Amino acid sequence: MANHLPETMRGQFLESFKRPYTLKSIPLPTPTTAHDILIKVDAASYCHTDYVLAQGQMPGFPKSFPTIGCHEFAGTVVSHSESPSTQATEFQVGDKVGVPGRAFHACGTCFECRGSKDPVSQDDKGYSVYCAHADNNGLSRDGGFAEYAIVDARQVAPIPSGMTAVEAAPLMCAGITIYAALKRCQIQAGDRVGIMGAGGGLGHLGLQYAVKMGFKVLGVDAADAPLKLATSLKTGAIIVDARTEKAADVVQQLGTEDGGKDIGEMGLDAVIILPESQQAFDYGMTLLKTHGKCVIVSFPENGFHISARDVVFRDISIIGSLVGSNRMLREMLDFSAAYGVKAISKAFALDRLNDLVEDYHKGGGGKLVVDMSLRS
Structure with a gap:
C-alpha cells in the first residue's frame, strides 16, 4: 500500500484565531523517526478543545499557523519509517488504529516517562501521556482534520x-x-456518581460507562437537546434538569431512596464536572455526600470558585482529570466493544468542517465527526 500513496493530501487548516477553517492541499507527510507511522485518516471527531484552540484560549497553542486541528481520530496504517521501532512494528500496514492527541514523541527520560505513580496515567517506563516535552496532535502539531497524519506508535491503540x-x-x-x-x-459498584453535563459529548458516553461499571448514576444537564439525548439512551440513569430541580431537593430524594438519616450521608459519592460553568460546579458540589469526591474535567478560562467550607467541613476532595494512559486507552476500547458503548454522532464530509462547527454551536449534544468516506 505504501508504494501507491498520493504525493499530496487535503487538510483543513486554521490560519489564524477566530477564523473558519481553510481546505487546501499540501505534500503528503513522511515518517522520519523510528516511532513514526503514517496513517490514512478514516474519521476525525470534533472536541470542545478544538473550539477553545481556534478561539485563542489555549496559551502557547498552536505553536504556529497554519495548523491542522483534531486530537481524536482513527485511521488505517499505510507506512512506517525506514527503521521502525519495535513499538511501530506492532502495527502492520492495513491495521486500524485510534489516535488520541497525547503524547507525540514523548521524551522517554523525564519524571513522568520514568514511571508516574498515578495508576490512571501510568504506562510502561519510557512513555507517558503526561510528558511535558511531548507534542500533541491537533494542538502543538498537525492532527486529524486531514486525509493523512503522522502519529507516534506509542500513543495509538488497535481498534x-x-x-x-x-x-x-x-x-x-x-x-x-x-x-x-x-x-x-x-x-465501588453500587455507589452513586453524578455527571454534570450528561447530554454532551463526554457526558452521554459517561452515562453508558458508569452504568456498565455497576454504579448508580445521576445525569444532570440544563438544556433541552442534551437532556433529550441523555434520556433517549435509556441507560437506567436518573436524568435531572438543573433548571427545574434544586440540588438540595435531589439530595433529599436520593437520601430517601437510600434510607439515609443524616444529611451528611445523603447524595452522591462522587461527581464529575464537565461544563465550564460555575453554576454546574456549585450544583455538583451540593449533590455530594460528606467525604465525597469532585472530579473536574473542564478548564474554564477564569477557573472555578471553590468553597473552603466544602473542602474543610465536609471533607470534599477535589481532583483534576485530563486523560488516561495508553494502557487505559486500550482497556477503554475493549470495554466499549464488550458493552456496546457508542457515541451518538452526526457525520460530515471533510470539506464541510465549517458546517460541522456551525452545528456544534447549536448545542445538540453528542459528538460531531468528519467521516472521510463521505463526499459533498
Missing part, C-alpha cells in the same frame, strides 16, 4: 474488531477522558 472508525474516533478524547474520570472517582 477492536467490529468497531468502525466513526465509532472509534470520539473515544480517542471524549471516551478516554470520561472513562479515566470515572476511574479517578475511586468508587
Whole structure:
C-alpha cells in the first residue's frame, strides 16, 4: 500500500484565531523517526478543545499557523519509517488504529516517562501521556482534520474488531477522558456518581460507562437537546434538569431512596464536572455526600470558585482529570466493544468542517465527526 500513496493530501487548516477553517492541499507527510507511522485518516471527531484552540484560549497553542486541528481520530496504517521501532512494528500496514492527541514523541527520560505513580496515567517506563516535552496532535502539531497524519506508535491503540472508525474516533478524547474520570472517582459498584453535563459529548458516553461499571448514576444537564439525548439512551440513569430541580431537593430524594438519616450521608459519592460553568460546579458540589469526591474535567478560562467550607467541613476532595494512559486507552476500547458503548454522532464530509462547527454551536449534544468516506 505504501508504494501507491498520493504525493499530496487535503487538510483543513486554521490560519489564524477566530477564523473558519481553510481546505487546501499540501505534500503528503513522511515518517522520519523510528516511532513514526503514517496513517490514512478514516474519521476525525470534533472536541470542545478544538473550539477553545481556534478561539485563542489555549496559551502557547498552536505553536504556529497554519495548523491542522483534531486530537481524536482513527485511521488505517499505510507506512512506517525506514527503521521502525519495535513499538511501530506492532502495527502492520492495513491495521486500524485510534489516535488520541497525547503524547507525540514523548521524551522517554523525564519524571513522568520514568514511571508516574498515578495508576490512571501510568504506562510502561519510557512513555507517558503526561510528558511535558511531548507534542500533541491537533494542538502543538498537525492532527486529524486531514486525509493523512503522522502519529507516534506509542500513543495509538488497535481498534477492536467490529468497531468502525466513526465509532472509534470520539473515544480517542471524549471516551478516554470520561472513562479515566470515572476511574479517578475511586468508587465501588453500587455507589452513586453524578455527571454534570450528561447530554454532551463526554457526558452521554459517561452515562453508558458508569452504568456498565455497576454504579448508580445521576445525569444532570440544563438544556433541552442534551437532556433529550441523555434520556433517549435509556441507560437506567436518573436524568435531572438543573433548571427545574434544586440540588438540595435531589439530595433529599436520593437520601430517601437510600434510607439515609443524616444529611451528611445523603447524595452522591462522587461527581464529575464537565461544563465550564460555575453554576454546574456549585450544583455538583451540593449533590455530594460528606467525604465525597469532585472530579473536574473542564478548564474554564477564569477557573472555578471553590468553597473552603466544602473542602474543610465536609471533607470534599477535589481532583483534576485530563486523560488516561495508553494502557487505559486500550482497556477503554475493549470495554466499549464488550458493552456496546457508542457515541451518538452526526457525520460530515471533510470539506464541510465549517458546517460541522456551525452545528456544534447549536448545542445538540453528542459528538460531531468528519467521516472521510463521505463526499459533498
